[in-house]
Amino acid sequence: MNASTRRVAVLGGTRIPFARQNGPYARASNQDMLTATLEALIGKFALEDEVLGEVAAGGVLKHSRDFNLTRESVLGTRLNPHTPAYDVQQACGTGLEAAILVGNKIALGQIDSGIAGGFDTTSDAPIAINEDLRQVLLEINRSKSNAGRLKALARIRPQQIVPQIPRNAEPRTGLSMGEHAAIMAKEWGITREEQDELTVRSHRNLAAAYDTGFLDDLVIPFLGLERDQNLRPDSSVEKLAKLKPVFGGDQGTMTAGNSTPLSDGASAVLLSSEEWAVAHNVPVQAYLVDAQTAAVDHVHAREGLLMAPTYAVPKMLARNGLSLGDFDFYEIHEAFASQVLCTLKAWEDPVYCRERLGLDAPLGPIDTDKLNAHGGSLAAGHPFGATGGRIVAGLAKALGELGPTSHPHRPARPGRGLISICAAGGLGVTAIMEAAA
Amino acid sequence: MSDRYQQLVNTPIGKIVSKQIGLPNPVKLERYERGQPVVSGPVLLGAAPGGRLAGATAKVLAAVEAEVHTPMVQDVRTAAADAGLEAKVWAPDAAPEEQTFKALVFDASGIADSTQLNELWAFFGPTIRRVRKSGRVIVLGTPPADCKRPRQATAQRALEGFVRSVGKEVRKGATAQLIYVGNKAESQIESTLRFYLSPKSAYVSGQVVRIGATALDADGIDWDLPLSGRFALVTGASRGIGRSIAKVLARDGAHVIGLDVPALESELEETIGELGGSTIVLDITDDDAPARIASYLLENHGGVDVVVHNAGVTRDKTLGRMDEARWDLVLQVNLTAQERINEELLTREAIRHNGRIVCVSSMSGIAGNAGQTNYATSKAGVIGMVESTAPQVAKRGLTINAVAPGFIETQMTAAMPIATREAGRRMNSLAQGGLPVDVAETIAWFASPATGGVNGNVVRVCGQSLVGA
Numbered sequence: 001m002n003a004s005t006r007r008v009a010v011l012g013g014t015r016i017p018f019a020r021q022n023g024p025y026a027r028a029s030n031q032d033m034l035t036a037t038l039e040a041l042i043g044k045f046a047l048e049d050e051v052l053g054e055v056a057a058g059g060v061l062k063h064s065r066d067f068n069l070t071r072e073s074v075l076g077t078r079l080n081p082h083t084p085a086y087d088v089q090q091a092c093g094t095g096l097e098a099a100i101l102v103g104n105k106i107a108l109g110q111i112d113s114g115i116a117g118g119f120d121t122t123s124d125a126p127i128a129i130n131e132d133l134r135q136v137l138l139e140i141n142r143s144k145s146n147a148g149r150l151k152a153l154a155r156i157r158p159q160q161i162v163p164q165i166p167r168n169a170e171p172r173t174g175l176s177m178g179e180h181a182a183i184m185a186k187e188w189g190i191t192r193e194e195q196d197e198l199t200v201r202s203h204r205n206l207a208a209a210y211d212t213g214f215l216d217d218l219v220i221p222f223l224g225l226e227r228d229q230n231l232r233p234d235s236s237v238e239k240l241a242k243l244k245p246v247f248g249g250d251q252g253t254m255t256a257g258n259s260t261p262l263s264d265g266a267s268a269v270l271l272s273s274e275e276w277a278v279a280h281n282v283p284v285q286a287y288l289v290d291a292q293t294a295a296v297d298h299v300h301a302r303e304g305l306l307m308a309p310t311y312a313v314p315k316m317l318a319r320n321g322l323s324l325g326d327f328d329f330y331e332i333h334e335a336f337a338s339q340v341l342c343t344l345k346a347w348e349d350p351v352y353c354r355e356r357l358g359l360d361a362p363l364g365p366i367d368t369d370k371l372n373a374h375g376g377s378l379a380a381g382h383p384f385g386a387t388g389g390r391i392v393a394g395l396a397k398a399l400g401e402l403g404p405t406s407h408p409h410r411p412a413r414p415g416r417g418l419i420s421i422c423a424a425g426g427l428g429v430t431a432i433m434e435a436a437a
Numbered sequence: 438m439s440d441r442y443q444q445l446v447n448t449p450i451g452k453i454v455s456k457q458i459g460l461p462n463p464v465k466l467e468r469y470e471r472g473q474p475v476v477s478g479p480v481l482l483g484a485a486p487g488g489r490l491a492g493a494t495a496k497v498l499a500a501v502e503a504e505v506h507t508p509m510v511q512d513v514r515t516a517a518a519d520a521g522l523e524a525k526v527w528a529p530d531a532a533p534e535e536q537t538f539k540a541l542v543f544d545a546s547g548i549a550d551s552t553q554l555n556e557l558w559a560f561f562g563p564t565i566r567r568v569r570k571s572g573r574v575i576v577l578g579t580p581p582a583d584c585k586r587p588r589q590a591t592a593q594r595a596l597e598g599f600v601r602s603v604g605k606e607v608r609k610g611a612t613a614q615l616i617y618v619g620n621k622a623e624s625q626i627e628s629t630l631r632f633y634l635s636p637k638s639a640y641v642s643g644q645v646v647r648i649g650a651t652a653l654d655a656d657g658i659d660w661d662l663p664l665s666g667r668f669a670l671v672t673g674a675s676r677g678i679g680r681s682i683a684k685v686l687a688r689d690g691a692h693v694i695g696l697d698v699p700a701l702e703s704e705l706e707e708t709i710g711e712l713g714g715s716t717i718v719l720d721i722t723d724d725d726a727p728a729r730i731a732s733y734l735l736e737n738h739g740g741v742d743v744v745v746h747n748a749g750v751t752r753d754k755t756l757g758r759m760d761e762a763r764w765d766l767v768l769q770v771n772l773t774a775q776e777r778i779n780e781e782l783l784t785r786e787a788i789r790h791n792g793r794i795v796c797v798s799s800m801s802g803i804a805g806n807a808g809q810t811n812y813a814t815s816k817a818g819v820i821g822m823v824e825s826t827a828p829q830v831a832k833r834g835l836t837i838n839a840v841a842p843g844f845i846e847t848q849m850t851a852a853m854p855i856a857t858r859e860a861g862r863r864m865n866s867l868a869q870g871g872l873p874v875d876v877a878e879t880i881a882w883f884a885s886p887a888t889g890g891v892n893g894n895v896v897r898v899c900g901q902s903l904v905g906a
Contacts, residue, residue: 185531186531186533187525187526188509188526188528189509189526189527189528189530189531189532190528190531191528191530191531192531193530251533251534253531345509345526348511349509349514349518349526350511350514350515350517350518350519351507351514351517351518351522351523351524353518354518354519354521355518355521355523
């Protein structure tokens with residue numbers, strides 16, 4: 001086994017525009033979207049007939065028949081069929097976790113190249129049959145005699161027709177993610193205005209990223225959609241102020257505007273060793289330097305469901321000898337504007353940092369101009385599994401354009417980006433990326 | 438002694454009627470019972486920027502295991518974190534209407550000039566209506582005399598007007614206090630903060646207390662038995678307020694030495710017997726009384742830790758009709774005897790280190806009262822004695838303070854004509870009379886070995902009476 005590790009290069013990524021639920025992608029399956037996205041990446045990096053180390057991708061809402069969806073997608077692309085693949089699932093952290101898995105194998109020398117991807121459709125969602133009906137059908141299946149089958153069949157009741165529709169609720173609390181975020185917003189005293197301002201900034205940044213051409217080679221049209229459907233370039237605090245609260249009751253501060261909508265989409269990122277990049281004549285945009293996951297106890301300790309990244313980031317910073325201020329880009333997934341604001345407040349709060357994170361001093365504030373500088377999930381939408389790939393690809397490109405940073409009183413250092421993604425189940429997935437020097 | 442009006446307005450119909458016609462609506466005040474937490478609900482801690490007391494305050498709140506909320510202000514959050522408090526975040530703009538507090542505590546010591554008094558408005562404006570029943574508003578500041586610059590002293594002095602007005606605005610049995618904490622006295626606030634946060638201060642409102650630096654400390658004190666191992670002399674201990682004082686001091690762990698006149702010997706024995714204390718039977722106006730008291734204390738207990746001058750009499754007459762005997766008796770019992778006993782005990786060093794002298798003054802001594810020229814003179818004299826003696830006793834490691842009761846429900850007040858009694862009961866912020874235990878609790882706070890920073894103070898137990906305010 002290889003004792004030393006290698007640097008993990010991020011070469012670039014693509015995604016399809018994200019659509020709102022039951023929008024243009026209403027009839028597209030997860031496999032359709034992932035295949036189209038992989039095809040675009042193959043075209044971008046001339047990977048036709050290439051045998052890659054692996055393709056790892058995943059989504060949150062999947063049909064049970066899609067147990068091997070990524071492999072099936074690969075078989076539908078121009079990649080060499082000898083390219084192995086597997087599915088990954090870690091709620092909203094899926095896409096970033098896929099990149100970490102591929103990256104770790106590259107670092108260990110087990111593979112030289114790989115694609116990390118993610119997808120989700122909330123339109124073509126799996127619907128399961130009623131649990132009672134399922135038990136009856138399984139019983140019929142197990143019966144060896146016709147009499148036994150008939151007996152089981154007689155147990156079918158009309159109410160068993162009602163299907164099980166996937167719900168956006170935490171199994172152990174019964175609360176929707178939005179309700180959890182509303183509790184966090186209340187705990188941290190997050191105002192409606194702050195949330196709406198963050199939302200407007202997300203829309204403006206994404207709109208600017210389109211207008212300046214930053215997204216030209218990152219987003220490829222799909223099913224007639226050219227830009228993220230949820231994007232409102234003319235969004236304003238005044239307009240958002242008119243929306244009614246949807247979470248947290250009458251006095252709630254969270255609206256459909258400052259929460260991400262259910263959406264459909266897919267993304268993919270190409271990672272490799274430095275040698276592979278040189279051999280294939282592909283410039284390195286950035287390196288995946290480190291990653292950290294964490295979880296909170298939202299069940300017994302009643303911690304904020306979406307606060308796990310607050311634990312992950314300081315651990316990762318300490319391991320790399322960095323402080324929170326040492327970054328040029330902060331990519332904090334915007335599940336809800338309130339959740340981003342809670343995360344930032346927690347890192348600034350001496351009490352939280354001491355009592356929960358065990359730190360002597362707070363991590364401190366960040367420069368909010370550097371936060372989701374090319375737009376975030378509030379504007380782009382959030383097909384759960386696809387968000388990690390969107391962020392890794394966008395950050396790699398931004399770092400590639402930035403190069404080393406210079407400061408009059410400090411030595412030049414590579415540009416640096418922090419990724420922080422919260423996920424259902426009280427999970428958090430975070431990573432550090434650095435510009436190629 | 439029962440307050441029928443209070444009972445009546447607290448019936449369902451009484452509540453409606455009193456509200457409709459705008460009658461005072463006194464609530465039943467929460468009073469301390471053993472085993473209760475110091476503060477039985479969430480505490481909001483705030484501070485003006487640059488203050489020096491939030492840290493010490495946070496430590497006390499942590500010690501009493503309060504549920505603390507603070508605004509998202511770095512100074513205060515850091516103070517809370519340093520105290521080990523897992524403080525919740527308070528944001529007035531995002532707070533739900535149902536969020537209420539048992540206590541609002543604000544460190545105003547950072548207010549450096551009059552323009553910054555706006556901090557009071559900013560903190561209390563959105564919060565004052567969220568104070569719960571029998572809630573507490575506590576402002577901490579720097580004594581004007583300790584301020585270096587006149588504008589700072591001016592602003593700190595201004596806090597008094599604010600707190601006294603808040604005391605009159607808050608309802609439902611809530612109180613407001615100002616605690617001036619002198620330079621280097623930050624570590625001395627615990628005993629006082631505990632008293633003012635807790636139901637022990639039920640009938641104390643609109644008061645200003647000064648805590649000064651002292652070498653006296655009470656490390657390792659048992660807050661449930663603060664007077665454990667201490668001996669407390671209580672004069673006039675057989676009945677009324679004196680009896681209540683004896684009981685509260687005993688509850689706090691003191692061995693009580695009750696003193697009263699021979700005519701009340703059996704009542705004294707009964708009261709003190711129940712508490713497992715000792716008794717001295719004599720008339721404090723006798724020539725040899727101070728010497729006998731000192732000898733008794735030194736011979737039987739090796740000295741004394743707490744002396745409570747509670748014994749007092751009234752002999753009311755308007756001045757033109759007052760005979761000399763009435764005048765002399767009241768002055769002798771209420772003032773001269775206290776002076777003589779103090780002198781004797783101090784001369785013979787009968788009061789041990791970190792000891793306490795607590796005197797009972799009166800609202801009449803502050804405001805004056807028709808028919809009580811003798812009584813008011815004596816009680817104002819008590820205040821004079823406290824103020825003049827304080828620097829002297831401080832040198833010996835002792836403190837001297839006084840309580841000034843307002844309308845306290847006793848046999849004496851029960852015998853008043855109804856109009857006088859009702860006026861006395863209602864003309865205060867809490868719209869009711871106090872109970873003897875309210876005076877006793879205040880005395881127990883002064884008597885605590887942890888209250889060494891409080892010296893030369895006079896605290897009224899009057900529900901913030903309009904009289905003499």
